[in-house]
Amino acid sequence: MSNRIKAGIVGATGYTGVELLRLLAAHPNVDVCAVTSRSEAGIAVADYFPSLRGVYDLAFQTPDEAGLAQCDVVFFATPNGVAMKEAPALLAQGVRVVDLSADYRLQNIPVWEKWYGMAHASPETVARAVYGLSEMNRSSIAQAQLVANPGCYPTCVSLALLPLLKAGRLKENMPLIADCKSGVSGAGRKANVGTLFCEAGDNFKAYGVGGHRHLPEIKQTISGLQSNVAEGLVFVPHLTPMIRGMQATMYLHLHDGTDPHELLAGFYHNSPFVDIMPPGSTPETRSVRGANLCRISVQQAPQSNVWIVLSVIDNLVKGAAGQAVQNMNIMFGFNEEAGLNNAPLLP
Amino acid sequence: MSNRIKAGIVGATGYTGVELLRLLAAHPNVDVCAVTSRSEAGIAVADYFPSLRGVYDLAFQTPDEAGLAQCDVVFFATPNGVAMKEAPALLAQGVRVVDLSADYRLQNIPVWEKWYGMAHASPETVARAVYGLSEMNRSSIAQAQLVANPGCYPTCVSLALLPLLKAGRLKENMPLIADCKSGVSGAGRKANVGTLFCEAGDNFKAYGVGGHRHLPEIKQTISGLQSNVAEGLVFVPHLTPMIRGMQATMYLHLHDGTDPHELLAGFYHNSPFVDIMPPGSTPETRSVRGANLCRISVQQAPQSNVWIVLSVIDNLVKGAAGQAVQNMNIMFGFNEEAGLNNAPLLP
Amino acid sequence: MSNRIKAGIVGATGYTGVELLRLLAAHPNVDVCAVTSRSEAGIAVADYFPSLRGVYDLAFQTPDEAGLAQCDVVFFATPNGVAMKEAPALLAQGVRVVDLSADYRLQNIPVWEKWYGMAHASPETVARAVYGLSEMNRSSIAQAQLVANPGCYPTCVSLALLPLLKAGRLKENMPLIADCKSGVSGAGRKANVGTLFCEAGDNFKAYGVGGHRHLPEIKQTISGLQSNVAEGLVFVPHLTPMIRGMQATMYLHLHDGTDPHELLAGFYHNSPFVDIMPPGSTPETRSVRGANLCRISVQQAPQSNVWIVLSVIDNLVKGAAGQAVQNMNIMFGFNEEAGLNNAPLLP
């Protein structure tokens, strides 16, 4: 395999798009050749995102002009419902695809259609998609032509649960609570009153309590690993006034005799992007700002048999664009850390 | 009783102090006569807090100069450990006291001494203190000479649980999880690296997971209302990058047949400062910013028998200075809403 | 005159609208009877703005249903271009109008039409409008049926210059620089990418450098007070990541022998809403948050003959809704401070 590949990005005008552009600019093996946007076609990327002045010479193109079929890999950083229509043709031409939207995340088509409120346009392709939680599915990602990049909440929650579920250590039929908090960039870069500075700033609230699309995604992961646990999942997302960052506080019941710290530390021993912190630590979102990292700690609640697991990611990096690049690295046999080894930005 | 009283504030240089000054400036029955600070004695309040230029002519005085014994009521807005030394002398002279610190909140002295790390200086006075969760203890507050104003987290959590506990509706010996988030003003106005703008801003984290002083305070309230419930309490506080505001997401197990919305709405029907929102609502902290309000909603988690209760307050108002004024109103027979009927500041 | 009036608000779904509602809720002489919104007709105000739950029982109505002609005063909190169409009919029926939009601010119709990019719908009404910079035009406001409430930048800048211009103390034909910074709420509550939390947060920038609509408004005020000064005005607005607040740093050349602090302090001696701070002070925006105040200080630049004037307001209060209420108080002979004497919210 060539050491250098050509990448395209469909729908690069949003936050995951600009983050992909930032990360790929520093990648030793990738040339970004095509960036599409129907609405901004003809505009230079550097004019649209002034942070990229001097970094890219590209302009946005319509999908027709962009020659995506000549790319080795195409990222979909599009709203839900686009990749399911456009990816199959690229796949047929041998292009590898990483879809950052939700189109290929759920294997159960009726469940997907219920939560996303539309008919799936390429249900026959879903089975070919590998769920791109890198640390869970490394070997199948390496063989995949189509990777469904996970949602931000599912990444933050599932990475913390994965070693415990694999070892069968969660108590069955018990509540498994994931109280999650997201920065505002998770809502995307679209004109919307609810995420205005003056609406989301200096404010904290739950949302989607009655049902969030990431609930079935997390349940799918849990069900695949341990039985009779997913049913107990309670997931409440919250909006917190910061730009980037996601935190999950999880309340678990574990089978007696489990040492969850040891399980986690052992499982992730060779994973460069998951950091198991000492018991009693409290990971903070800024400790991963701008970096493809998940930091996790676990401890027992005082005077209680409930275990508390804390997990943080940057929702735009390990929760989106960074994990997409990590998956691309795995798919193409690159060093898994290529382009992803910058330190977090603090403060 | 005279319709107009004289109030003193001990330690008014912090956030609860300046908030008391703001609220009392608009109170129809109160004259603030004395404001003490050892470190700022001689400085005009209006010079120290430019927001109060034109509002107060007072200067800070040392406690000795201030003539607190001539006040009808004295508020302690001091760090823990001050009121327990200074309040008894005032009480002995017939002054009524509202203590915003933690000194008189816990009836169990050894528990208090363990969590606060010091010997209690006036243990004999503790039994005389009425716990000032206004909606729980209105009638005893009306008779009290000494009110222990609750902590912010205990207020936010306990108001939501109170009607359920009173009705005995929480399942015994089951986890009762309170995932709580506070704005930074809860940490007070003291030089401290951890609450610098560049440390607390654009960041989210849990803290005090291994044990927070408000845990025994919440447990005391629960235990007083229903047996075998407090033991299940798991309380995790988090710091969120906003100035004011506190939110609690609680995960409860209720006895079958309970309608928690109906119980809450009925209980608080005549309480002007507790707003039970329609089921499915998500109260946000800015909806109570600057106001003496607690807004609560309750709903069942999707596909689960766990109940989710959401509660918000302004930590400096219903969580501190506002509830102190409310308690003062009750103690002196004023209209409970006097000085507290301003609408929240939004945006 | 009756001591109690009926007020209507046209277009109350924005930030100036909700701020008017907040302030009028506390006004001793006003009942808000009608609140209009074409898009939200039928929705309860308390559902639309949860901060107003328990404060208002009103629902939004269409302008036709609302019976605005029965009001004593109608506030237009609408985008530019609405009041110029709808106010004349109300005026003809004897209703007094305070227009918070820009429609009646500029007496020169062609200049207005150039800057606002539309034909003026009621040019014959413009001459009847009194410019509502309360401290400049108190006596004519008292007689006015139509008040053009000033823009936020013009209020912040003009209040600081007014006494100097009245005394003829600015050097003619010299640069007069107003470097102004606004919180994001100045951009209003409309879906817009540029004012998203993730765009405006943690960011600072100038905007409108090539020309801002408030430039001719400030020039009109200057020209009316001193000749050959307005030509030197350079006005650069900036967007700063805070919700409320506006600050102006002005760089002036004054005729020799001028004591600007003395002039300002003397001029505003009886103005409850303008606070001239001691020379060397630096007013901060939070010192006026939520209050109808302008705080100003003046000092000479070190090693220079340039004078520096600093001015702060809350753009939604003294820069919009608060000044509108102040003008209404003057128009109806109420105490000028009625409904406006709450202290700023700090922190």
Add this chain to the structure above:
Amino acid sequence: MSNRIKAGIVGATGYTGVELLRLLAAHPNVDVCAVTSRSEAGIAVADYFPSLRGVYDLAFQTPDEAGLAQCDVVFFATPNGVAMKEAPALLAQGVRVVDLSADYRLQNIPVWEKWYGMAHASPETVARAVYGLSEMNRSSIAQAQLVANPGCYPTCVSLALLPLLKAGRLKENMPLIADCKSGVSGAGRKANVGTLFCEAGDNFKAYGVGGHRHLPEIKQTISGLQSNVAEGLVFVPHLTPMIRGMQATMYLHLHDGTDPHELLAGFYHNSPFVDIMPPGSTPETRSVRGANLCRISVQQAPQSNVWIVLSVIDNLVKGAAGQAVQNMNIMFGFNEEAGLNNAPLLP
């Protein structure tokens, strides 16, 4: 010269220290061998700054233990007054020094002593220091053993003025106004009430109007380039509620016939870290967040002969640690961009 050097950092517990550590971690030619802190000696860097977990194995050491004399280069990220005492001994042993504090910035010792309020401990060393505004002094920096890294405000202002001053295009004896705004990280990472989240958040203010230490530093640069211009400088710094970022709006009088955009664009044509944007652009601070960049635009004020120059940097990068690394690159003959070519983090 070896392609790989050893670097030490004195006083690495502040924001410029952690930023140096972040940047040097990605530098292809540098190994950080020693990091000193008297107060934190013995603590692992990765424990102190959780963002650096997995990046550094070092622990803080006392200056005595650290073996700084074995380093090729030592950075002082210390408060003012430390480098002037400790740098001379290192210089005597042949170590190169980049001082990020102010100790060696001003050539005029009495002026330095007046503004910094202390006697200079090594006045004889001052003359050997090269002022490290990289784009101004590249060739002398290449020869220097001691570089005085500029202040953040001086960098932001001087880079914009440099080409105009070099060409003698500023009008003599006229006001030259620099209205500057800084994020809060400029105040450093020390316990301090004024920079608490609840004091600096949601607030905007001027400060240091009566005199700021960066005034003589900017004047020194101006005086060295064009006569009779520095006297007109008026510099007002402001604090804006963001973590990183600095913006300057400058108001200039230029000799007739000057095309400042052309002058700037020509001067910086080969400077990778200065971006001259098209006239009419408004650079925003987030467009340089985390990157060693200065973006500048220039335009004429409408209806005026005043020129407006806008300049933005990240105060911790081009305004501190990034420029220090750039200077190190120049001193050691590395590629000037080594370790500094990451794209800005947006959003």
